[in-house]
């Protein structure tokens with residue numbers, strides 16, 4: 001009988017690829033293991049075993065595999081099923097899911113290695129310059145990678161040279177695989193066993209009397225190891241004996257001491273458990289019991305709890321319960337909410353059971369966390385992290401918490417798989433028969449809709465913990481204020497008054513402005529021109545700290561212009577404003593106050609974010625100015641005033657979710673105010689004080705917002721009533737982009753008729769010199785999602801078969817955010 005294996009390769013292939021196995025291999029290999037296989041000409045890839053079977057592929061001859069890389073699977077069959085679901089649902093390939101799911105270190109690097117053929121005989125006069133150089137280099141080193149040969153010959157394309165040399169039998173080409181992951185190793189020392197006996201020991205010390213420094217090291221060694229079985233690190237020995245490494249080296253050379261290495265964990269928790277119990281108030285208790293009931297019925301729970309109602313404590317108790325049952329728990333958060341504050345709260349309670357999976361962590365740290373989860377070890381029973389955590393190799397998942405479930409950053413935008421971690425987590429939980437709770441102070445319309453229709457079940461917490469009142473919201477009409485000249489820059493009189501009062505009372509202030517940078521665009525007062533990015537269709541934004549104009553899409557930048565580039569007029573002014581300008585104006589208004597700023601520009605470094613938060617927590621800063629980064633999960637005790645500088649640039653965003661988003665954002669920022677006994681205050685500056693969303697925010701009326709928005713979604717055919725698939729056509733050639741988009745739209749209309757919108761240029765229609773055009777497909781609730789996607793897939797396949805559109809890329813985004 002012949003044996004075959006279907007493999008997932010980390011490439012955008014539509015299907016799994018089949019290779020042949022020997023009988024022994026087939027007996028050893030299991031799904032979820034890694035194999036190295038050759039694919040394409042000389043390329044070796046790491047593949048994941050899908051299925052082992054006996055059917056030869058029909059259209060090609062199966063090649064043997066190259067090498068088995070694992071002794072046991074690195075994934076469970078459940079994860080493989082999950083990958084398949086993601087690929088099908090989000091219209092991408094399993095290979096793309098694989099790339100997103102596995103830490104980079106698991107996708108072993110394939111690098112061709114060239115070796116000298118020792119049997120070869122050749123006449124130097126028959127070699128060309130390149131061949132001569134390569135052979136000469138290979139005399140000196142046993143092997144070279146393609147990359148090194150490129151350096152040697154100082155050009156990119158060296159494969160033809162190597163090909164020719166292989167044909168002439170001068171060199172051999174083989175593939176070598178490197179496991180990039182190397183556990184961090186600690187260097188230890190121990191005494192050579194022959195000196196352990198007392199007599200030998202004394203003799204040794206006598207012999208060393210002429211080398212007092214070495215003798216000192218040995219004496220220190222004895223005192224440090226006496227009465228303990230603990231290993232001794234080289235570092236410690238050197239420090240305690242005040243010796244240099246050359247002294248140690250002589251002892252090692254003489255074999256008196258011996259060194260050895262051991263793996264250590266990089267991901268370490270150093271603190272202690274400080275929180276040993278939580279006692280709920282009666283509202284939390286009631287909510288907790290309701291959640292249990294919903295879990296018992298195996299349903300998804302949506303927890304709608306106002307800011308500071310104590311949702312986190314409920315999550316902690318739920319996690320504790322899962323862990324006590326020996327299960328693993330996953331706590332998902334949007335990246336920006338992954339603060340040290342929250343991590344510390346969990347670690348204070350669970351100690352080193354908690355592991356954090358963070359994009360700022362190194363590849364090695366990620367591998368360690370992956371291994372802990374795979375082994376279902378005590379450490380890592382609880383994983384907290386952002387969206388990619390759903391791909392960790394859980395063995396016994398018992399609970400998933402999706403905190404801030406309304407956040408759009410749960411959706412991966414680029415590259416594929418363009419998955420929504422919240423929705424995918426619901427599927428993942430089902431696969432494991434695990435409980436799942438989605439929580440938010442401002443649930444997404446979709447989730448609330450699901451709860452209303454009992455696809456999920458709703459639990460509510462309407463009070464802040466400790467009976468702290470919801471903050472008082474005041475709307476400031478800046479249109480009138482401008483007219484009456486009662487504005488100082490972007491600050492209304494009311495806002496200035498309130499800030500002054502807070503500062504006098506030694507309270508802290510948060511100011512929210514939804515734009516980074518100083519002033520988004522520069523405009524000529526004479527001709528209206530504003531400087532554009534040469535690569536993208538956007539205006540450049542002004543950054544005052546380095547006096548630059550920058551493109552936020554591609555990073556292009558130039559020096560600030562003194563005159564209009566079009567007409568030469570020096571009358572140029574800045575339009576719109578950002579966090580940086582708020583900060584500048586604030587410094588002029590309150591020269592005594594200490595001001596912090598939190599936005600993408602000030603939080604680049606690894607701990608920059610933590611530093612800003614810590615400074616504010618310790619009241620080293622009085623006022624914190626920031627973008628939406630400061631809306632999430634921060635619990636500051638002394639903030640009594642939150643100012644929203646301009647609500648209108650949120651509301652006027654051209655997107656069907658703009659109003660929902662504005663509501664969520666404003667309510668979340670407002671929630672940072674008054675989290676202790678004194679009632680907090682929120683000031684919203686706006687040109688449209690009577691806008692329904694502003695009204696709903698000021699009364700904190702989620703229900704009203706939900707009903708009204710839902711009505712609009714129904715009328716204009718948007719989610720949750722209709723599902724959306726957005727197809728983005730992308731090409732460097734403008735007319736190709738148009739033609740291809742028209743073709744695709746027509747093909748879709750032939751099937752889906754009036755549910756196809758576009759093609760249309762997005763607001764920014766050119767990025768990095770590529771043109772973009774969008775087509776939106778609306779899918780009514782009654783229409784089968786599976787069939788629709790199959791059809792879309794088929795149309796995309798026909799599209800890709802058209803030679804003229806080969807340079808055109810189409811990106812499918814299911815449930816775009």
Ligand code: ADP
Nearest residue numbers: 278279280281306307308309310311312313465
């Ligand atoms: P949410 O996550 O709903 O915004 P938090 O969980 O952050 O609310 O709770 C708000 C504050 O109340 C926090 O400082 C938290 O420590 C405190 N808190 C909540 N529940 C309890 C409890 N049962 N016992 C003591 N403190 C609590």
Ligand code: ZN
Nearest residue numbers: 524527564567
């Ligand atoms: Zn001009």
Ligand code: ZN
Nearest residue numbers: 533536551554
């Ligand atoms: Zn650009």
